Amino acid sequence: MPSCPVTWSKGSESLRFVGPPPISERKFVKPDNKSVWIDNALANRRDSKISRREKKAVAALKLPDDKRTLIVGINSQIGASLAERLARENLPFFGTTRNSDNVSDRVIYFDLLDSDVSLPLQDFDCVIVCSAVTSIAECEYQIEKSKRVNVTKTIQLIDRCLANGCFVIYPSSNAVFDGTAPFNLPGDQPNPKSMYGFFKLVVEEHITKNADGNAAVVRFTKIITHQSPFLQSWRENAKMGSEIAAFQDKFFSPIPIEDAVTTLYMIMKKRRAGVFQLGGAEEISYFDYASQVFADDPTALSLLKAVKQPEPKSFFNHYNSLATRLPE
Numbered sequence: 072m073p074s075c076p077v078t079w080s081k082g083s084e085s086l087r088f089v090g091p092p093p094i095s096e097r098k099f100v101k102p103d104n105k106s107v108w109i110d111n112a113l114a115n116r117r118d119s120k121i122s123r124r125e126k127k128a129v130a131a132l133k134l135p136d137d138k139r140t141l142i143v144g145i146n147s148q149i150g151a152s153l154a155e156r157l158a159r160e161n162l163p164f165f166g167t168t169r170n171s172d173n174v175s176d177r178v179i180y181f182d183l184l185d186s187d188v189s190l191p192l193q194d195f196d197c198v199i200v201c202s203a204v205t206s207i208a209e210c211e212y213q214i215e216k217s218k219r220v221n222v223t224k225t226i227q228l229i230d231r232c233l234a235n236g237c238f239v240i241y242p243s244s245n246a247v248f249d250g251t252a253p254f255n256l257p258g259d260q261p262n263p264k265s266m267y268g269f270f271k272l273v274v275e276e277h278i279t280k281n282a283d284g285n286a287a288v289v290r291f292t293k294i295i296t297h298q299s300p301f302l303q304s305w306r307e308n309a310k311m312g313s314e315i316a317a318f319q320d321k322f323f324s325p326i327p328i329e330d331a332v333t334t335l336y337m338i339m340k341k342r343r344a345g346v347f348q349l350g351g352a353e354e355i356s357y358f359d360y361a362s363q364v365f366a367d368d369p370t371a372l373s374l375l376k377a378v379k380q381p382e383p384k385s386f387f388n389h390y391n392s393l394a395t396r397l398p399e
């Protein structure tokens with residue numbers, strides 16, 4: 072089918088609708104070839120120079136009236152697993168991505184750093200904010216950029232969600248504590264050592280002050296999935312018969328992704344506001360964890376080597392556990 076491009080101006084950028092406007096296709100393509108999903112509000116913008124035909128194209132984007140869940144950052148470890156769970160439960164959900172290749176009729180292009188792109192938040196009743204710079208080191212070494220994503224833009228997004236009547240779920244971290252004691256309680260004094268933890272705390276405090284019972288902060292310890300990079304690298308080494316180096320002086324408190332997803336799912340369903348925590352049952356070194364992972368594989372166990380962190384970073388916590396506190 073031939074495409075019938077439609078152009079108009081949004082801010083300084085020119086947007087082009089690609090192809091005929093079927094309802095299922097909510098894709099727009101920017102000149103740099105990134106797809107974006109236009110906020111329904113754009114359809115009502117009186118000041119924009121949109122022809123009648125173009126208005127029709129935008130109107131076709133309007134979602135049906137039933138409300139649903141939006142996972143911001145649906146390709147994140149948590150977002151992807153939560154999406155699987157919602158699909159299994161037959162619950163309606165949408166997601167966002169920064170990768171235009173992953174855009175579909177369920178997945179909207181959205182980059183927190185792209186101030187021009189907004190989301191049709193009025194069509195969702197629950198938003199789970201999984202988008203963030205999640206590398207502790209990156210937050211430390213690229214402070215301005217990560218602060219913009221993790222604080223400024225995240226707070227803006229959360230405020231817009233709240234203004235649109237969405238219940239917001241914000242995954243936070245044990246990094247809001249300084250890690251001098253294990254198993255912190257939700258009411259313990261936060262004292263982040265890392266920028267990542269500090270950013271989390273700023274957003275938590277914003278939510279606590281402003282959400283008026285419409286948001287939940289859920290602090291997690293380290294979540295483990297099949298794709299967890301350190302596990303993948305250990306398995307790869309085991310397969311190749313190479314040494315599996317694991318830190319004996321770095322501790323964490325792993326939780327299976329399924330538990331994290333069940334927690335989010337429960338909070339979504341109950342709409343319980345507050346600050347909650349999910350941590351693993353134990354604080355364990357990476358070396359001891361590796362011994363558990365390969366317990367049934369004597370060959371891999373023989374490749375396992377306890378090593379020390381080459382240069383322990385001051386922004387990494389010693390203890391990384393949390394006392395689990397969830398809504399009843």
Ligand SMILES: NC(=O)c1ccc[n+]([C@@H]2O[C@H](COP(=O)([O-])OP(=O)(O)OC[C@H]3O[C@@H](n4cnc5c(N)ncnc54)[C@H](OP(=O)(O)O)[C@@H]3O)[C@@H](O)[C@H]2O)c1
Nearest residue numbers: 144146147148149168169182183202203205242291293294
């Ligand atoms: N995983 C854990 O162990 C853990 C523990 C405690 C708290 N958390 C928190 O839980 C949330 C999800 O964590 P995760 O480990 O599942 O994340 P992840 O796998 O590292 O993925 C990060 C997500 O953030 C999105 N993102 C990054 N920059 C963005 C931007 N500028 N605009 C829009 N999206 C952006 C990425 O989008 P693309 O996929 O499109 O690139 C990706 O979906 C984060 O807030 C994290 O801090 C995670």
